[in-house]
Amino acid sequence: MLIKQKKSSDIASSEITSKSVFMNRRHFIQAAAASGLIGSIMTPDMADASALSGVGKTPYGKGLTPTDQKLVTSYNNFYEFGTSKDDPVDAAREFKAKPWKVTIDGEVGKPGDYNFEDLVSPHKLQERIYRLRCVEAWSMVVPWVGIPLADMLARVEPTSKAKYVAFETLHDPEQMPGQHRRVLKWPYVEGLRMDEAMNPLTLMAVGLYGEELPNQNGAPIRLVVPWKYGFKSIKSIVRISLTEKMPPTSWNRSAAREYGFYANVNPEVSHPRWSQAKERIIGEGYFSAKKETLMFNGYSEEVAGLYTGMDLSKYY
Amino acid sequence: MNKETVIRRVFKPGVFLLCLIPLAVIVERALFGGLGANPVEAVNRFLGDWALRILLVTLTITPLVHLGGWPVLVRFRRMVGLFAFFYAVLHVSNYVIADQFFNWGDIWADIVKRNYITVGMGVIIILTALAVTSPKAMIKKMGATRWRKLHRLAYIAGIGGVFHYWMMIKADLLLPQIHAAILAVLLGYRLYRSKIKTRSL
């Protein structure tokens, strides 16, 4: 699947909503809501939503029907905001995703602390509709907005020693109340092999449904690796390190027998807790049947080649 | 009204209705869209939670009788225990019907492969045996000693229920730990009592 990429310099400034315009609109909406002007028709969620502009359509996800936005933004595994899937939508309400910095270090030519805007604005945003398969045997379809990780990494110039990419979520118990309890070792960490990171499917998402990422979905910037179980797609990223050695990953550290480094969606390798052969589709209601899970979550064509010769029941 | 009538006309129906509240709540959620993004999971967890909670309440009755000196509570034990069974059956039905849709092959695979489901299966078998033998007439039929021996399996059901809960959790063990602590107190009390009894013999 090829999409014509605009070079960063091609981006028309008119395509990017400037911060001041954006803030003004936000303030207007908030003020209006506070005054009761539009309070009756707008929920707080809507007042907070901010549309992203200049998002290019892509062929990714043709034929998929996205899951209802309300469900995508209210059913979240994000233990930093509580271990119940309906916790994050409330617990993340006050989370401050702006301003935001991402530290990029390790085996790169241009390490540094990058402002979110500097990281994102040189690229054209793309919409990618991907299946999301959770290890808990449920799935949804999400219209993400983001930038291929490969493009972002190219700008920081990985060295020849870079074999893996390690990611880290913010650690701030004040803002992320779930981190007051050590259900996992904080901060949450994840990692990809370099070729996985550079695969065109791998996305750094900054939005969904054409809007900025809601806090509970990993604002302001998160990874999306659609052929792997959801827990690989780490949220609210503050550090990206390119490394020579395979980095630790949170769920593997928590229960190595259950969660491997690769965590590729694989209906043939069952998890001790869940058969992975089938999945429940979120939004289909109480009486709908489960559906067969696809190898690599349906992305075999794009990614199977990354794992030729590997025993996937061993490297799960 | 004398005491007996109050128990039969007020307290028994009262406890009965109380035990039906969880059912009313889940039916209300089902009818008015309160089950969220994954209704099968929501129903499953809700019913499992209440089965276990009511089972623990059942196990609390005897200690209360001893310690609080309220022998009348014994008369509610059977009803409350049957409600634990009732919610456990609904929980398992939800799994068999809504989750697996009678796919017996997959269900069997779950029972033999997934430890928490193996344990859950054991618990539901015990609860069924206890429910079937719960009428007063069965005590006579089986003989009080044998009946009491069988019904001691309620403790095993409690332990199994907590284990089942514990094992299905990925990382946050707080709630199963709370259930385990309550169960430990209840079982500890029985152990303590049986020791005192044997010593005083």
Ligand code: HEM
């Ligand atoms: C054959 C019998 C049983 C089966 C197949 C079964 C199945 C399940 C399943 C599939 C789950 C949810 C796992 C998940 O969401 O990942 C679960 C959770 C649970 N079950 Fe069972 N179960 C059985 C018996 C029981 C019994 C007898 C009890 C109580 C006495 C019980 C209490 C619970 C509880 C408390 C939970 C956790 C709910 C929560 O997360 O809040 N189960 N069970």
